[in-house]
Amino acid sequence: MEKIDTIFFKNSDIDIKKAGEIISKGGIVAFPTETVYGLGADGLNGEAVEKIFLAKGRPSDNPLILHISNFKDVEKIAEDIDENARKLMKAFWPGPLTLILKAREIVPRKTTGGLSSVGVRMPNCDIALDLIKYAKTPIAAPSANLSGRPSPTEASHVIEDMDGKIDGIIDGGSCQVGIESTIVSTIGNDIVILRPGGISKEEIDLVLGFESQFDKSLLKRRGDLEEDFAPMAPGMKYRHYAPKAEMIIFLGEEEKVSKAIDEKTKTLEKQGKKVAIMDYRNKRLDDISRDFFRDLRNFDSQGIEVILARAIEGKGLGFSIMNRMIKSAGYNIVDLTDEKVKDE
Ligand code: TXA
Ligand code: MG
Numbered sequence: 512m513e514k515i516d517t518i519f520f521k522n523s524d525i526d527i528k529k530a531g532e533i534i535s536k537g538g539i540v541a542f543p544t545e546t547v548y549g550l551g552a553d554g555l556n557g558e559a560v561e562k563i564f565l566a567k568g569r570p571s572d573n574p575l576i577l578h579i580s581n582f583k584d585v586e587k588i589a590e591d592i593d594e595n596a597r598k599l600m601k602a603f604w605p606g607p608l609t610l611i612l613k614a615r616e617i618v619p620r621k622t623t624g625g626l627s628s629v630g631v632r633m634p635n636c637d638i639a640l641d642l643i644k645y646a647k648t649p650i651a652a653p654s655a656n657l658s659g660r661p662s663p664t665e666a667s668h669v670i671e672d673m674d675g676k677i678d679g680i681i682d683g684g685s686c687q688v689g690i691e692s693t694i695v696s697t698i699g700n701d702i703v704i705l706r707p708g709g710i711s712k713e714e715i716d717l718v719l720g721f722e723s724q725f726d727k728s729l730l731k732r733r734g735d736l737e738e739d740f741a742p743m744a745p746g747m748k749y750r751h752y753a754p755k756a757e758m759i760i761f762l763g764e765e766e767k768v769s770k771a772i773d774e775k776t777k778t779l780e781k782q783g784k785k786v787a788i789m790d791y792r793n794k795r796l797d798d799i800s801r802d803f804f805r806d807l808r809n810f811d812s813q814g815i816e817v818i819l820a821r822a823i824e825g826k827g828l829g830f831s832i833m834n835r836m837i838k839s840a841g842y843n844i845v846d847l848t849d850e851k852v853k854d855e
Contacts, residue, residue, distance in 0.1 A: 531645025543683030549652030557619035574624035607709025689801035763847030789820035
């Protein structure tokens with residue numbers, strides 16, 4: 512691919528405006544959101560969207576989320592929006608919630624990966640909202656990492672993956688939430704969580720007044736998903752968030768895990784391997800979520816060869832973090848629990 516001179520934009524009104532103009536002319540610019548950095552293009556321009564897929568090395572059947580800056584705009588890109596969808600928008604927008612809605616004709620199939628539905632979200636980040644206003648169009652944006660790598664939560668992560676491949680990047684410091692939005696489908700009879708993220712199932716259920724469902728593929732602990740567990744969000748089937756290091760997750764009672772990690776560390780170090788331990792026992796869930804992808808990238812830049820990670824409790828935001836951890840490790844789990852999970 513031809514090398515582009517990537518422009519570095521600051522968090523200033525003039526710079527955000529320039530970046531918005533690049534997007535409205537069909538270019539691609541990375542920008543911060545409250546979840547992770549996105550790589551944005553005019554979501555209604557198929558040719559511009561194509562550039563995102565090329566820069567990321569992303570499979571073309573993996574759809575992009577459209578980012579909007581005000582409630583009116585959802586009506587321009589989606590139709591048949593039901594009461595539940597409206598309740599969720601009202602409660603969580605702007606914020607880390609993506610709704611899967613029926614797409615209007617105006618949305619190119621390039622953006623939706625050929626689907627008749629479209630993911631829509633209003634980010635809770637002033638830079639992102641201003642950029643969308645200046646671009647005067649919904650911005651299609653996946654996470655701004657190379658396909659398969661950990662999502663970027665700082666401008667330096669985007670530069671690592673995308674310098675020379677994109678038209679610009681806006682540096683807005685570090686992302687507060689640190690993992691991607693929760694994706695919820697309200698098409699059909701059930702409310703289904705396709706990807707757990709910055710908003711927990713518990714918070715969603717409270718707003719709905721009844722229980723949403725997790726997409727079945729999310730409840731599996733193994734990578735070899737059978738046919739009937741094919742995820743509803745196409746992107747969830749690809750290898751994801753992977754550090755360069757090998758990663759192993761230890762699951763089970765605290766003492767047993769400590770012992771197993773100790774032993775494994777000794778064995779690996781004897782083999783001359785550079786080992787790091789990921790242990791979040793004394794950290795709040797929102798701090799773990801904020802730091803998780805950054806920690807993975809830091810281990811890589813320290814030349815770590817094996818990451819031994821202690822699983823965290825899969826409740827609330829913890830379920831979303833465990834989803835990322837399991838995928839980062841490529842489903843490499845040492846299960847020390849006495850009772851095996853029922854569906855395995
Ligand atoms: O927090 C986020 O959502 C970030 C920031 C930049 O907004 N974006 C993000 O985009 O994570 P991406 O492309 O990395 O992940 C989007 C996920 C993929 O798994 C994709 O398959 C799914 O959303 N998706 C998008 N549109 C869909 C649709 N119409 N139906 C089902 N899944 C969809
Ligand atoms: Mg992504």
